[in-house]
Amino acid sequence: MGVHRSKLEVAISPCPNDVFIFSGILLQKVKSSIDFEVHFYDIEELNRFAIKGSYPVIKASFAILTELSKTYQVLDTGSALGFGTGPIVVAKSLPYPQRPKVGLPGEHTTANLLFKAFFPEEYDEVFLPFYQIIPKLLEGKIDLGVLIHEGRFVYEGYGLKLVYDLGALWEKIHKLPLPLGGIFVKKDLPSEFKQEILNSIKASLRFAKENWCEVLPLLKKHAQELDEETIKKHVETFVNDYTESLGQEGVLAIKTLAQYQGLKEDELKDLFWGTDNGCP
Template sequence: MTEPLRISYSPCPNDTFVFHAWSHGLLPGAPPVDVTFADIDVTNGQAERGEGDILKVSYAVLPYVLDAYALLPCGGALGRGCGPLVLTRGEAGPADLAGRTIAVPAVRSTAYLLFRLWAAAEVPGGVGEVRVLPFHEIMPAVRDGRVDAGLVIHEARFTYRNYGLHRVADMGEFWEDTTGHPIPLGAIIAKRSLGEERLRAVTDAVRASVRHAWADPAASADHVLAHAQEMDPDVAKQHIALYVNEFTADLGDTGHAAVRELLTRAADEGLVPAVPHGTW
């Protein structure tokens, strides 16, 4: 019997929705998988250590792992109007973040990379301490005054007002306004050592799982909510609608151009290593 492929992704609704069919054996002929749920900071670290066969990671970590992993053209999160937000407890402007403590979901996250590009232009002198917290702990930390600001992702776009927080800036608006590209957030990568044939099988399985989810969204509903950390069902639906889109089925030329722009711009600023052309 074929050993299951080790796959790690977050318990967020977009990931559990996308991978439900594959992880539940609903795709005839797809390779079996052994699923681990993990926050993005954990999966980024797994990728850097070469742990796991298939991982959902931040696009920002690609320059550090592309020697061992290939970027798959499907399954990830890339889109418009879905960027990370910078939040504070009271009303504030970008200049008010100078020297302040900000919580982020991961130092190698795309959210933080976008924030660094934005802050270089908008925060005089830069922020102070950067503290990594699991994304679901960031808004409570800002609300309770344990940090001065928070960089949030995922469903926080829909719920931050429930915490009495204020939006300072939208990293997605910054990115789209300055580049015209959609926002690359989360990527699906697979080990190159699997070989071309198995990588094709993995890609086919991811695409089939996405299409299965779209064709029968009710099939995954209980699974999604079971892992959504007490998220309201309507918020979960909004989350899926925003992050699971045409780029999830196929990055295409537009998606790949957005990723190239992000990594090239970040490398030009000295924030990540340069990625040689054709590495993907």
């Protein structure tokens, strides 16, 4: 008799860090009892799907913990958080006008949460897919743009000027890595199944780290910026020690961001799933 196999639908972004983490799974290099069916969406689409509970495993922003904490847990592996990784605010020209029109990469993103917390002036918000923000700035359709993903690495090449580094402001206040997004798993899945999901993602990440040349074409297939150096810089920035395991500092950072959303400590007691950090 063959080993029983379970099918699992997973939703992630096409950004290099997510694709890198899941590349071992996508390239079928991971031994697992799970058949992964991976879907790709923009981060704001992912957040909306997560709020609806559409996928058993999904990448989502840590800015929507209020909506997700009752039905999902954060997997110990796969998160994007760190130092020097935060959203940045840029302009085509300075000074920018009073009450600027600001392009934001989605209502439910960590970028939007931080911008609201740290931007001191009145502004008009325009929600856009993240990859449209630089073009809209260059066209003069918006005055300021909040950049995430590859945008923080390429904005200078478009002649754009840095106004604020929201991640640096967070780090100055909290002395913690900035939590951007993580891989969420439905709480009601069996414990053994959740552990197999986690083990598979860990193995996938391990494969990616050991096989850059094999993984690169897959990253290029999905990336918005195709330049290899930009893709490599993106992966090196957003895939780090916290991606492998949140550790106590990563857990504390996520709990700190949860406070910005009005969540209390007792509402977060079973938020994490993994083998460390006091997780199940």
